[in-house]
Each structure stands twice: as structure tokens, then as C-alpha cells.
Amino acid sequence: MAYWEAPPTTTSKPTTTTTKTTTKTSGTTSGSGSSGGGGSDPYARARADAKAAEAKAAKRYAAQGDLLLKQANALKRALSSKGFRKDLRRQLAAANLEFSEENKMILAQYARGKESLELSADTAEDNRARSTQEAGGNASRERNEALQQGIENGVGAIDQLKAQAASLRNWSFNMGQVNSNYTDEVNSLKSEHAQMVNSVVTARQNAWREREQQRAQSYRTYYDNRGQVLTEIGNKRGEASAAYDMANEQKSSSTYKKKSNSAEKAAIRSLRAAALQTGRGYSERATPSSITNWEGSANIENRIDPRQWGEPVLEMKDAEGASSRLRRWEQ
Numbered sequence: 001m002a003y004w005e006a007p008p009t010t011t012s013k014p015t016t017t018t019t020k021t022t023t024k025t026s027g028t029t030s031g032s033g034s035s036g037g038g039g040s041d042p043y044a045r046a047r048a049d050a051k052a053a054e055a056k057a058a059k060r061y062a063a064q065g066d067l068l069l070k071q072a073n074a075l076k077r078a079l080s081s082k083g084f085r086k087d088l089r090r091q092l093a094a095a096n097l098e099f100s101e102e103n104k105m106i107l108a109q110y111a112r113g114k115e116s117l118e119l120s121a122d123t124a125e126d127n128r129a130r131s132t133q134e135a136g137g138n139a140s141r142e143r144n145e146a147l148q149q150g151i152e153n154g155v156g157a158i159d160q161l162k163a164q165a166a167s168l169r170n171w172s173f174n175m176g177q178v179n180s181n182y183t184d185e186v187n188s189l190k191s192e193h194a195q196m197v198n199s200v201v202t203a204r205q206n207a208w209r210e211r212e213q214q215r216a217q218s219y220r221t222y223y224d225n226r227g228q229v230l231t232e233i234g235n236k237r238g239e240a241s242a243a244y245d246m247a248n249e250q251k252s253s254s255t256y257k258k259k260s261n262s263a264e265k266a267a268i269r270s271l272r273a274a275a276l277q278t279g280r281g282y283s284e285r286a287t288p289s290s291i292t293n294w295e296g297s298a299n300i301e302n303r304i305d306p307r308q309w310g311e312p313v314l315e316m317k318d319a320e321g322a323s324s325r326l327r328r329w330e331q
Contacts, residue, residue, distance in 0.1 A: 058251035065243035065259060072236040072270075075229050084225050091218040099211040103204055110200045114298040117189050117196075121300045124189070128182040128304070135178060139171030179304055186302045197296040204291045212284040219282035227277035234270035237263045 077083055244260035247253070 054250045058247040058253070058256070061243045061247035061250065062256060062259075065240040065247065065263065068236045068240035068243060069263065072233045072240070072266075075233050075236070078229050079226060084222050084229075088218055088222045092215060095211045095214040095218065098214075099207050102207045106200055106203045106207070110196060110296065113196050114193070114296065117193050117298055117300055121186060121189050124182055124185040125303060127185075128178055131178040131181075132175065135171055135174040138174065139168065182304065183302055186300065189300050193296060193298045193300055197294070200296070201291065201294055204294070205287050208287050208291060209284075216282045216284055219280075223277045223280045227274045230270050230274035230277065234267045234274060237267035237270060241267060 241260045241263035244256045244263060248256035248260065
């Protein structure tokens with residue numbers, strides 16, 4: 001700060017004076033702020049701030065990478081036995097239960113139908129036995145009547161045999177009718193049972209095929225879900241690797257490099273595993289022979305031997321020693 005001298009007030013001669021300037025320094029002591037003698041770097045503060053910002057950004061990217069890996073690990077729980085596998089077992093158990101219930105219902109319906117057919121077969125057998133008894137009674141009555149008439153009329157032995165043969169033929173015809181009706185009834189019941197067996201086999205086979213289709217769909221859904229989760233895990237691991245790379249760009253660190261490489265390798269493994277899920281599935285099994293060759297268990301059989309009811313042929317020949325005159329008289 002300069003101080004100036006005041007002008008003279010009373011003097012006859014001007015007096016020449018010199019101006020004194022006094023400078024007052026308000027800075028620091030010599031050497032503290034001078035530009036000479038190796039002074040401080042004016043950009044040091046800026047560089048320090050930049051490094052601090054980079055370190056902060058690196059931590060932020062690393063934290064983001066850690067979070068992505070945690071999310072990937074959380075998704076891995078879906079691949080465990082308590083995830084999709086548990087749901088698959090539940091669906092397979094439900095398919096087995098449905099098949100078991102439907103199969104039991106089909107066999108129960110068959111059992112009721114079989115019981116009805118066997119009852120009809122027993123009724124047909126009872127009718128045959130009664131008709132057989134009636135035919136035998138008629139044959140016995142006709143034979144007795146023929147014998148009685150022959151005795152009353154004094155016919156010979158040959159005529160008696162012919163009369164009895166007539167009653168025998170009549171009995172054979174009646175028995176043929178009885179057995180024919182019985183055989184037709186049994187064959188009708190057996191045909192109805194065969195249709196019932198075909199229906200049961202078809203229904204059980206359809207139930208089996210439906211269960212196999214449900215199993216195939218359950219496995220397809222299971223592998224699709226696994227593929228989607230593995231893809232998501234691979235993507236998150238890939239994002240984590242990129243986050244560690246950005247963290248390493250902000251602040252070079254061997255830890256960031258290792259985490260980035262590890263996350264990248266894990267991402268590739270997950271994506272490869274996801275690709276393999278596409279070709280996996282369940283191969284449907286053929287219907288077992290215990291179903292396709294099932295024949296039922298109804299006891300419906302023809303209980304007669306048709307050979308015993310052959311047409312009776314009575315061989316007749318003249319009595320030995322009979323003369324031609326006697327034979328002409330008999331005619």
C-alpha cells in the first residue's frame with residue numbers, strides 16, 4: 001500500500017520532496033508460494049480425484065457382478081431335486097394314479113359283465129338239462145307205448161324193434177334240437193364275451209397310451225424349463241463377467257480378472273448345458289403284452305360233446321332161416 005506526502009501549506013519556496021513507497025506483503029513467508037525453487041504440481045489434486053472416482057466406479061461394477069452371480073446361484077435351486085425334478089415326480093405320480101384308477105374301473109366293469117354272462121351260461125345249462133330230461137321222458141314213454149301196442153297187436157320182434165327205433169330217432173331229433181339251441185346260446189354268450197374282451201383291451205390300451213403321452217409331455221416340459229433356466233444362468237454369468245471387466249478397466253486388479261474369467265467359463269458351461277436340453281425327452285413304451293394279449297377269465301364253455309348225439313342208425317336184417325314166403329307175408 002502506497003502512502004503519499006501531503007502538499008506544503010505555508011512556504012515561499014517550493015520544496016522538492018521524493019515520494020516514498022512502502023509495500024506491504026500479505027502473503028506467506030519467502031519460499032512458500034514462490035515459483036522458483038521446484039514448486040508443487042497444480043494437477044495432482046485432479047489426478048487424485050480421478051483415481052478416487054475410478055476406484056469407486058470399479059467397486060460399483062464389481063458389486064454389480066457379485067449381485068449377478070448371486071442371482072445365477074439362486075436360479076440354480078430350480079435345477080436341484082427340490083425344483084423342476086420335484087414337480088416332474090409329482091406329475092408322473094399323478095399320471096400313474098390316473099392310469100391305475102382307470103384300469104381298475106375298466107376291469108371292475110368287465111368283472112360285472114363277466115358275472116352276468118356266466119349266470120346266463122349257467123341258465124342255458126340248466127335249460128339244456130331240463131330239456132334233456134324231458135326228451136328222455138318222452139322217449140321212454142313213446143317206447144313203452146310202442147311195446148304195449150306191439151304186444152296188444154301181436155307184432156313180431158322185428159316190428160317191435162322198428163317201433164323202438166322210431167322212438168329212438170324221435171328222441172335223437174329232440175336232443176339234437178335241445179343241444180343245438182344250447183350250443184347257439186353258448187356261442188352267443190362267447191361272442192358277447194369276446195366283444196367285451198376287445199372293448200376292455202382297447203380301453204386299457206388307450207389308458208396306457210394316454211399315460212405314456214402324459215409322461216412324455218411332463219418330461220418335455222421339464223427339459224424345456226431346465227433349458228430356459230440354464231440359459232438365464234449363462235446370461236447372468238456373462239453379464240457378471242462383463243461387469244468385472246469394466247471394474248478392471250476402472251481399476252486394474254488381478255481379483256477382477258480372475259472373477260471375470262471364472263464367470264465367463266461358467267457362463268459357457270451353462271449355455272452348453274442349456275443347448276443339450278433340446279434333444280432330451282421321454283421315449284414312450286409299447287403297450288405290454290399283459291394288456292394286448294389279455295383274454296379275460298369268464299368260464300363260458302360248451303359242456304356237451306356233440307359226438308355223442310350222432311344220428312342213430314339201426315341196422316336191421318331178416319331173421320336167419322326165414323323162407324321167401326314168410327318174407328313176402330311180412331311185407
